[in-house]
Structures are given as C-alpha cells and as structure tokens.
Amino acid sequence: DPYALDPKRHPMLHTNSLKPFNAEPPPEILTDSYITPSAFFFKRNHLPVPQVDPASYQLVVEGLPGGVLKLSLEELKTKFPKHTVTATLQCAGNRRSEMNKVKQVKGLNWGLAAIGNATWSGAKLRDVLLAAGYGSDVAQWARHVQFEGLDKDVMGTAYGASIPVNKAVSEEGDVLLAYEMNGEELPADHGFPVRVVVPGTVGARNVKWLRKIIVSTDESSSHWQQNDYKGFSPGIDWDTVDYRSAPAIQELPIQSAITTPSDGAVVYRSAKEVTVKGYAWSGGGREVVRVDVSLDGGKTWQVAQLRGNEKGQGPEFSPPPGRAWAWKLWEVSAPLPPEVQELEIVCKAVDNSYNMQPDTISPIWNLRGVLSNAWHRVKVNIRE
Ligand code: MTE
Ligand code: MO
Numbered sequence: 329d330p331y332a333l334d335p336k337r338h339p340m341l342h343t344n345s346l347k348p349f350n351a352e353p354p355p356e357i358l359t360d361s362y363i364t365p366s367a368f369f370f371k372r373n374h375l376p377v378p379q380v381d382p383a384s385y386q387l388v389v390e391g392l393p394g395g396v397l398k399l400s401l402e403e404l405k406t407k408f409p410k411h412t413v414t415a416t417l418q419c420a421g422n423r424r425s426e427m428n429k430v431k432q433v434k435g436l437n438w439g440l441a442a443i444g445n446a447t448w449s450g451a452k453l454r455d456v457l458l459a460a461g462y463g464s465d466v467a468q469w470a471r472h473v474q475f476e477g478l479d480k481d482v483m484g485t486a487y488g489a490s491i492p493v494n495k496a497v498s499e500e501g502d503v504l505l506a507y508e509m510n511g512e513e514l515p516a517d518h519g520f521p522v523r524v525v526v527p528g529t530v531g532a533r534n535v536k537w538l539r540k541i542i543v544s545t546d547e548s549s550s551h552w553q554q555n556d557y558k559g560f561s562p563g564i565d566w567d568t569v570d571y572r573s574a575p576a577i578q579e580l581p582i583q584s585a586i587t588t589p590s591d592g593a594v595v596y597r598s599a600k601e602v603t604v605k606g607y608a609w610s611g612g613g614r615e616v617v618r619v620d621v622s623l624d625g626g627k628t629w630q631v632a633q634l635r636g637n638e639k640g641q642g643p644e645f646s647p648p649p650g651r652a653w654a655w656k657l658w659e660v661s662a663p664l665p666p667e668v669q670e671l672e673i674v675c676k677a678v679d680n681s682y683n684m685q686p687d688t689i690s691p692i693w694n695l696r697g698v699l700s701n702a703w704h705r706v707k708v709n710i711r712e
Pocket of ligand 2 (some may be wrong): 372418419517531532640
C-alpha cells in the first residue's frame with residue numbers, strides 16, 4: 329500500500345477520499361479564527377505523501393544560463409531572507425457539490441471548506457531565481473516557471489504545474505518557497521519540507537513537496553496543467569471537450585460562502601436574532617470590499633461587517649493595492665423577520681475591481697465542476 333506511510337489526520341475532517349487523502353473541515357471552523365489551524369486546513373493530495381529526509385533534501389533550479397543550482401534545505405533557509413505572507417489557498421473544486429446538484433460533474437465532491445487562510449514563511453521565489461541567474465537576458469525568452477513535486481504516480485510521473493514568469497519574479501507577486509505554515513515547519517500533508525505558495529492563484533499551482541523549479545518558454549506539460557484545472561462553457565460535454573482550447577486556471581474569481589448557520593439548521597423564535605458568518609476572498613490580489621447578505625432569498629440586502637487581519641487591525645486595515653492575498657471573514661446579526669417560517673440566507677461578495685459573483689450556478693456549470701462561485705444560499709427553519 330503506497331499510502332501506508334501517510335501522516336495521521338484530525339478526526340473532525342470530512343474525508344472525500346482516503347487514498348489519496350482529500351478532506352475538508354466542518355465549515356463553521358473556518359470562521360472561528362482568521363488563521364485556519366493547520367490541522368483543520370483542507371488537504372488535497374493527488375498521490376501518496378512522499379517521505380522526505382530533510383538532511384538529504386535538495387531543491388533543483390534549472391533552465392537558467394548559470395547552469396543547474398542545487399540548494400539544501402539549510403541553504404534555502406540561511407542564504408535567503410525569510411518572508412512571511414498571509415495568504416488564502418482555495419482549490420479550484422471548492423463548492424463543487426453545489427454544481428453537482430445542478431447536473432453531474434466529474435471530481436471530488438467538495439463542500440464549501442476546500443479553502444483556508446494561513447501564514448506562510450520562506451524564501452521568495454524571486455530571490456532564488458535571481459541567485460540562480462535570472463536577469464534581463466532571460467526575461468527576453470522566459471515565459472513560465474514550472475514546478476515538480478516529489479510525489480509520484482505508479483508510472484513514476486511527478487505532480488507538476490507552472491505559473492507565468494511575471495508572477496514568479498515580480499517583487500509584488502509575493503511567491504514563496506515556504507518551509508513554514510502558521511509559524512511551524514510545514515506539516516507532511518501540506519508539503520514538507522518545501523512548497524510553493526502562489527498568493528492569489530488556484531491551489532493546484534501551489535506545488536507541495538517541491539523538488540524542481542524550471543524556467544521555461546513553455547507551461548508545465550503535466551496532466552494537471554494541460555488536461556485538468558480549466559474552465560469550459562456549460563454547453564461542453566465529455567464528447568466535445570478540447571482541453572487545448574482553454575487556458576489553465578491561474579488567478580481565481582471572487583468567492584464567498586456562509587459557514588454558519590448550515591443548510592437545514594433550526595433557529596428558535598425566542599432567540600429573536602440570527603447571526604450569519606462566512607468568508608470572502610478574491611484571486612489575483614484583489615481585495616474584497618463588501619459582502620451583501622439577504623435573509624429573504626435576495627429580495628432585500630444588508631451589508632456584512634468585515635473582519636480585518638490577524639494583527640488586530642479592524643476592517644479599516646487595507647493591504648497594499650493588488651496584494652490582498654488573504655480572505656475577509658464577515659458577520660451579520662439581524663432580527664428574525666416576523667411571520668415567516670423559513671429564511672433563505674444568501675451571500676455575495678464584491679472585490680475592488682467590482683467583480684461580483686453570479687447569482688445562479690447553471691450559467692457557470694462546467695463538466696469538471698471548477699470555479700463554482702455562485703451566490704451561496706442556505707435555508708434555515710424558524711421554530712416557535
Ligand atoms: N502539490 C503536489 N506535489 N501534489 C498535489 O497533489 N495538489 C494541489 C496543490 N499542490 C498537489 C500539490 C492542489 S489541487 C491543491 S488545491 C493544493 O495543493 C492543496 O494544498 P493543501 O493540501 O495544502 O491544502
Ligand atoms: Mo485543487
């Protein structure tokens with residue numbers, strides 16, 4: 329069993345698949361703290377977790393005129409300044425189960441918790457590429473930076489992905505070769521000893537158990553870059569899909585969801601009030617500037633209170649423009665409307681480019697069930 333050495337996991341996680349391990353926390357845990365504890369952070373593995381000896385670990389950087397650069401873990405930690413970034417990571421398949429209800433899609437049936445927010449620390453990818461010989465001459469031809477993991481399938485093929493070179497080398501891109509998560513060494517499930525953290529970019533490009541970095545004219549040739557993690561029209565089915573016709577997902581669209589109350593929950597009239605909580609985030613460093621909440625299916629709306637970041641700054645805190653990598657948690661308390669037996673609670677977020685979520689799923693339905701970001705709706709029963 330290639331999964332026999334996989335690490336232990338928290339029993340409260342909802343498991344979507346055991347081998348490989350894919351699991352998400354109960355949604356309400358996400359809004360208990362701004363930083364998602366690593367034990368509760370969703371885990372998305374395509375393959376067995378590789379066993380890595382930190383003493384003999386080597387990170388390989390290829391494709392630059394200076395030749396191949398090899399770095400030990402110690403060198404990565406000591407030769408480059410350590411940076412810390414708070415960034416939200418979301419799987420392209422987050423909220424796929426809602427899309428699945430409209431019409432069947434192919435993929436793990438994620439709920440709304442395939443997302444988490446952590447502080448990541450490590451060397452900047454930019455610094456490592458510069459040390460390896462990246463310069464203006466390379467910028468003339470280089471277009472992509474490819475990553476390869478140490479995790480392999482039965483054929484020996486490693487997990488791989490790539491990002492545009494501009495994102496990789498930009499001073500404002502904040503791409504990390506992270507060796508810490510939430511102030512501790514990376515847990516095995518999250519990529520020990522080194523993973524790429526690409527803030528604002530879909531989970532799939534945040535390659536874990538990083539073995540190799542390749543500066544290239546081309547995107548990664550891996551299955552996950554070429555034939556997966558792409559969006560299609562609702563009219564495309566498995567007979568007509570052409571994966572070459574769509575770009576690989578990189579920056580994710582605006583997203584929000586209600587973590588509590590849960591769908592089907594009961595509130596008592598005697599409580600007089602209902603409190604609604606959730607998360608909101610947008611890709612590409614775009615900042616969430618507003619979350620609207622409705623208790624009547626979208627007829628009337630109120631503006632939720634946004635919770636700022638972990639340093640105690642309130643909602644008035646703003647990250648540098650274009651570098652809003654972390655989510656906003658939000659909350660609304662409202663009196664229970666009289667004479668109704670049921671609430672249909674809805675949320676929708678707005679980012680600083682005024683991107684908004686679509687109101688329904690059908691127009692964004694796609695055969696792989698990715699990019700599921702319609703208004704989130706939960707029904708709640710009121711009991712006397
Ligand atoms: N990196 C490797 N090497 N192998 C993987 O299976 N899964 C990717 C990405 N990086 C994956 C990987 C996907 S699809 C996602 S959503 C994120 O890791 C999940 O990161 P997490 O498990 O730390 O939450
Ligand atoms: Mo993912």
